[in-house]
Amino acid sequence: MIIPDLTLKGIAYGTHETKLDLRFLLYKGGAASNIKKVQGKIERGELGAPIAERLPLVINFYDGLIADINMGRARATVENRYLYLRLFFSWCDEQDIFITREKIIDIFYSWTKIKEFEIKVLKTATKRTAYRQAVAIAFLISRAVSININLKKNTKLKPRKTTRNPVSREVDKQNLERTFQFGSLLSDISHALTIDAIYGRLPVVINTKEGKTLTEWAGHPMREDLKAFQPGADKYSTKLLSDKRELRHGNKSHQVRYPLINLRIEAELLIFIAQTGMNVSQAQSLPFGNFSFKTVDDDYLAYRVFKKRRQGEAEFVIFKEYRNHFQSYLDWLKKVFPEGTSRLFPFIAQNAIRRLDDIRPCQAIQLRCKKLNIEFISPARLRRTRINWLLRKSRDLNLTADIAQHTKETLITVYEEPHHQVASLEISRFYNLADPAISPPGPGTCVLLNQAPSSIHNAPNQSPKPDCINPAGCLFCEYHRDIDSLDYLWALASFRYLKRLELDQYRPAKGGQWDSPVVAVIERISAKIEYFRDSSEVRNHWTEEANIRIREGRYHPLFDGTIQLVEILP
Known part of the structure; x- marks a missing residue:
């Protein structure tokens, strides 16, 4: 039998590096032999005669790998495919399987079942390695026998699910x-x-x-x-x-x-x-x-x-x-x-x-x-650590992607690691920018954030100015909104009671006028409560319930602590 030269040409070799040769696959036991010693075994006749039935299939594998080299595939890709072929043929030799072009697909499915057994029962193989080998071998076989079918899809070998666990500060x-x-x-x-x-x-x-x-x-x-x-x-x-x-x-x-x-x-x-x-x-x-x-x-x-x-x-x-x-x-x-x-x-x-x-x-x-x-x-890992450190320090995705020489998509899907502290910061920023209902310091809600507070047009002269700090100022702000609920009325009633306590302790300067802004706040709260009371039967019930709670000494949590402190003052 005339065996053609099946050495992979077109890739560089070192002076002491053994060339990749597919002729070894023609001999039983050749695929499992040391690549540096297999030629000597063949010359001494230790591997017997070449198996003629394998030659057409091996030539097809060789043509495919040469095509990969000519297409400019990475050397690592070609070497891995060559290695996986040797592993596949080595398994066939161990099982004494007769390899031909006609039987190669059935042999591949038998090999995948063995891999499943090794993963689930023997625990001698990992999902990641078995899946990677199956993908490569399935592609090589499909190309060698000229079929446009993904053989791997008909197997139970699945890729290992990769989950990126969040990284805590510690x-x-x-x-x-x-x-x-x-x-x-x-x-x-x-x-x-x-x-x-x-x-x-x-x-x-x-x-x-x-x-x-x-x-x-x-x-x-x-x-x-x-x-x-x-x-x-x-x-x-x-x-x-x-x-x-x-x-x-x-x-x-x-x-x-x-x-x-x-x-x-x-x-x-x-x-x-x-x-x-x-x-x-x-x-x-x-x-x-x-x-x-x-x-x-x-x-x-x-x-x-x-x-x-x-x-x-x-x-x-x-x-x-x-x-x-x-x-x-x-x-x-x-x-x-x-x-x-x-x-x-x-x-x-x-x-x-x-x-x-x-x-x-x-x-x-x-x-x-x-x-x-x-x-x-x-x-x-050094590159990944550097990228994540830059990303957390700069919080600039475009800048980090440019430094890392990657697209933003690659940076997010491949390199970025979840981080609790960063996630908390991003969530806070999102709600600060996007939440239409921002909790103000006083009762009610605010419809605009990061806007300069503005007083209502008919605010009394002695009313407190809104500054997003003083709860009383919110009641006179253009962006303040009431909430249609019992809890809001309870908060208003508690706040009014607190202001009445403050008013009881107010003492104007000698000879001065009675110009405390607390009066304007109490009048503003009373007007809101009266509006709710007169608007519907349900709201009237809420108003009565809020007043009962105040008389019982049950104050809204927003003002309960402050009220208790004011009540114990001499």
Whole structure:
């Protein structure tokens, strides 16, 4: 059987990176084998002969993935689809299922039922992972067999419901504290790994602000972990290994010191993402160069300088406080790579050349966080924390979306986290602006908010002026409205009784006139109560009930406390 070349071309590979090849799917057990060792197994005949019946289907899968590459699909998408195909074929090999183009749909449905069993019974799979795999495999199969049907819809695999829980003030404070603790560690690593420390004598000791210590041996095992340095070990072996370690520790080349260099670069990358909000793939792809900075409000715009003359467009925005740190990092890079480097974050791969679009995970920082019992904050969480912090501080959706380089819709649906304090503030603002009935300080209601109070045209000269503070002034305001209820009449009667108590204690100045504004208030209240009493039988009943409550000493809660205080005055 002639097998065509099924290597995925059109994507970049590193010097030590194994190419993605679909020929392995033709062999039983090939999909489950280590991708770096499967070719050797095939050449030694450990996987047997290729299965001819699989070839047409595998070729169709290959054509589809090549089409994805030619269409410009993200490399991660192509790699994930290739991985899911291998997982699917691996399961088929384990179940000894005969794969053909005609049976592939039925096989897919059988696989989804197994996934349902793993989720519900065995608890060995998650809804999110199983659903993601099912969506990808269903699409690949539909495309391979040329059917316009969504196979996933005929399964019971559903996406995991994602609910964003509200963040209380205490939880938000804890999240920020953990983020600040993580940022403090990054700063400590950055300041400790200077040129002298990296190329000096090992180990490098990093002291954190919290009093914890990291001991870095540039990837070498510690002496106490080696058998040659344990009590009772052979002296010759101990001396031989000790000499080798001394010789290696004296080597200051990148081949030996690259773990320390990569650790500093990882810390700088995470600090850069926290400061700029840039995506991790974008940040790792930034080319190295000289930058000039332009002040805009409280920020700096970073421009790339070409040939020390012309500068291009602004590439990113940084806070003023970060500029000196960023400049010191650029100076550090120039000393570490005196011959120059192509990237702003040039991670060193041992004995290999990385591809340009390779995204390196921050595993070194994760390991240090685990040692120090500090929570690792991923680049995605750093960006989310930064966006929510900016949103809560500015309360400006357009500004935050512009800074985060997202649309407002994406910012709300993907990044914004519910927050109790923010929600309370927004609800209060909404009702202050939209509620047509605003509770004034006095009885009744107000129909206009944020308007300057205005006196009624026939207000007596001695009546109090409305100011939205004094309850008596509300009765003479143009925007005051009565409420057709027993409770309102009870409040008016209680307020009138309070004013009568005040009038009993009023003493005009010697020789002065009786010009207390309390009289105008009492007359205004009495006129309103009389109007209600004479307007209908029901309102007359309300008026009688309100007066009875006052005689019984049952006052409206709005004035009850004040009345009791006035009554006990001498």
